[in-house]
Amino acid sequence: TRPEDLVITPVLTPDRRVDYRASTVVSAMVRGGVAVLDEGNRMPERAWASLAPLMDDRRYVESTVASIKVHAHPEFRLCVTMNTDASVYELPGYIQSRLKPRIDIVAAPWALQEQILRLKCPAVDDRLLADVFTLLKKRVKQGRHDSTRDMLSLAQYAQKLKQLGVGTPLARAAEQVLEDAVA
Numbered sequence: 353t354r355p356e357d358l359v360i361t362p363v364l365t366p367d368r369r370v371d372y373r374a375s376t377v378v379s380a381m382v383r384g385g386v387a388v389l390d391e392g393n394r395m396p397e398r399a400w401a402s403l404a405p406l407m408d409d410r411r412y413v414e415s416t417v418a419s420i421k422v423h424a425h426p427e428f429r430l431c432v433t434m435n436t437d438a439s440v441y442e443l444p445g446y447i448q449s450r451l452k453p454r455i456d457i458v459a460a461p462w463a464l465q466e467q468i469l470r471l472k473c474p475a476v477d478d479r480l481l482a483d484v485f486t487l488l489k490k491r492v493k494q495g496r497h498d499s500t501r502d503m504l505s506l507a508q509y510a511q512k513l514k515q516l517g518v519g520t521p522l523a524r525a526a527e528q529v530l531e532d533a534v535a
Contacts, residue, residue, distance in 0.1 A: 355402035359422075360415040372418045377430070381406070381413070384425030392432035393440040400447045406430065407450035436497075459497060462489070472504055476511040483522050484510065491530070498530055505529045 356362075359378055363371045380387035389395070406413050411424040432451060434440070443451075459465070466485060473481065484507045488498060498506075506522075506529045513521035 355399050356417050358402055359413050360418045362417055378422055381424040381428045384427030386429045389432045393434040397444050473507045476507045
């Protein structure tokens with residue numbers, strides 16, 4: 353993500369003029385809406401730097417490309433989601449201090465996770481699903497926390513491998529789907 357992608361981007365028109373297009377963040381700022389930055393900690397620091405004044409009492413962004421300052425509507429809100437895996441950037445301190453309030457989402461209870469997997473993976477046979485749950489619980493005890501998406505992918509992929517006659521389908525699926533897999 354480049355800083356200008358979060359603010360204003362120049363676009364060359366068919367008649368060779370330059371139009372300036374506001375990002376969804378700027379559109380929400382102007383209208384007083386809500387902007388959601390999904391997986392914000394996948395953005396590099398320079399992208400965050402362009403949003404820093406928006407996230408404090410100044411409540412504006414500057415576009416160096418368009419040479420303008422855009423002030424946020426009083427009702428504008430910014431929401432940022434973040435993941436906790438190895439492929440993310442460490443947020444700079446000046447950004448962490450501006451991300452308030454913070455709501456940590458904890459893993460759902462096992463009974464609910466099992467219910468989700470059973471509902472979303474009806475084609476996965478019961479024995480394989482039980483083995484998936486055993487593996488995932490073992491990984492939690494080892495300090496590895498897999499997302500619901502990872503759990504679904506693991507169960508579905510293991511079932512496909514089993515149908516193809518692959519030996520140890522769960523172990524093979526875990527190697528390819530889960531980070532730091534030790535089946």
